[in-house]
Amino acid sequence: MRNPYTAVAYGELAERSINPPAAIASALNRLSWLPKFGPPHAVVSSDFAVEKVEVEKPWLLMTAWRLDIDGVVTSVEGAKSVLEHRLYMRNPLARVSVVVPKPQRTYTVFATAKAGEGVAKEVLKHLGLLYAKITLGEYGREVYVLDVDPIPPLDKGEAALVAELV
Numbered sequence: 001m002r003n004p005y006t007a008v009a010y011g012e013l014a015e016r017s018i019n020p021p022a023a024i025a026s027a028l029n030r031l032s033w034l035p036k037f038g039p040p041h042a043v044v045s046s047d048f049a050v051e052k053v054e055v056e057k058p059w060l061l062m063t064a065w066r067l068d069i070d071g072v073v074t075s076v077e078g079a080k081s082v083l084e085h086r087l088y089m090r091n092p093l094a095r096v097s098v099v100v101p102k103p104q105r106t107y108t109v110f111a112t113a114k115a116g117e118g119v120a121k122e123v124l125k126h127l128g129l130l131y132a133k134i135t136l137g138e139y140g141r142e143v144y145v146l147d148v149d150p151i152p153p154l155d156k157g158e159a160a161l162v163a164e165l166v
Contacts, residue, residue: 023128103137
């Protein structure tokens, strides 16, 4: 299933699912894990609030709920434009944004409750997920979680890890 919100709905209908619906919903709500595992951030819900953000530019402007419409902005004017667009979208989940510093490098790891390591394993445990793809961002020597995909497409190796877990 490609849409994580559909996965939550169908998961509620199933007697058991690999990743429980409540855990998927927690992963989709970035504010449930960002304070513990994410970089310094600010939460804004209007285009004028971005001027008061004390996070150094350039910014990665994410939605508070995972919607795959994140992007980098380099100025307050650019951030205002993105936020104004999100305010007018028909999706109410797009109205709250999270501003974080743009990382120097990002990379994605696949983790399971059995085969996860470090912060990836901690995130899975914190959210109650059994597997996920986790995007990490490097900020100098620090590594922070930027995204958690609770229902990622799997390659053969990842599918084997999930099968072993089940």
